[in-house]
Amino acid sequence: MSNPSDDPITTHGFTAVPASASTLLTGTAEYPAPNTPAPPLSVSDTPVPNTPLAKRIQAYALAHLPLPTYNHSMRVYHFGLAIKRYRFPTWSFSDETGEFAENEVEF
Template sequence: MFTAIERDVSKALPNPKPPTAQSVRQLPTTPICRTILDYVKKELSLPVLNHSLRVYQYSLAIIKDQFDWDLSEEAVFITCLLHDLAATDGNIASTKMSFEFYGGILSHDLIMKYSNDKDLAEAVCEAIIRHQDLGESGMITTLGLILQISTILDNVGLHMHLIHESTLKEVNTKYSRDGWLGCFSDTIKLETQTKPWCHTTSIENFSEKVLSNKAKY
């Protein structure tokens, strides 16, 4: 979970392999995974929950095809489920912090409450804080990079070459995209309007890029 890799995807993966067709994976059923899934089902709207589950499925498929990583499915699952926890209207309004930073803190405390696994809590927190920290220099954890790749794939349509079209179709059939782009665009607008200092502003014209996403999922 704390393995460093280049933050720039083209450097981290200079020679991507042709992706393979993969089926939707079963969700992990460890006690902490069940607890976190039950929690987010109560906290997140259906479009956000489905987005999080798509991101999980993309992440596993891309790791299998493109990366030789020893990264637990449990850690990937929990990170994907919690990465937008602080993007709810209530959580955005409850803090002056950027949603990724607040979400990392909330997730850290939640994992410590239910598992007391310090390494897992810190790895998930780090990945969530940096999941919109896109760039061409520096390093990130493998968990953080796969979260970046999969979220920007679902939101804007980048990195589509890393995943097979049949995998995309199956995942998006299982976890509907209905309402997602408008939902996320509205969240971006809400945060940037109420917190003009927020980290989301580092992605230029982000709301417009989300709404203009024409990728074929």
């Protein structure tokens, strides 16, 4: 695979990162620490995709999860996108991939 976008691991956001939060935040050779603090983001800066797949995921999650669990899943989604944008700006997986992973929906 000569083109990184041809790699399904990269395309779908399954790139390995250090398991230690402190190591990840202080930086590694592969992921140096950012030089600036994370900018403030609102939920509207990380919108849920409006595709047919995303709509199916939302409908399924709302129908099958207790509301607190659904709300937790949405917080994880928004925090995940914020972390991706700040800490891993070169990652190119779509926001829809993040939503699918956060809700772990089975069809």
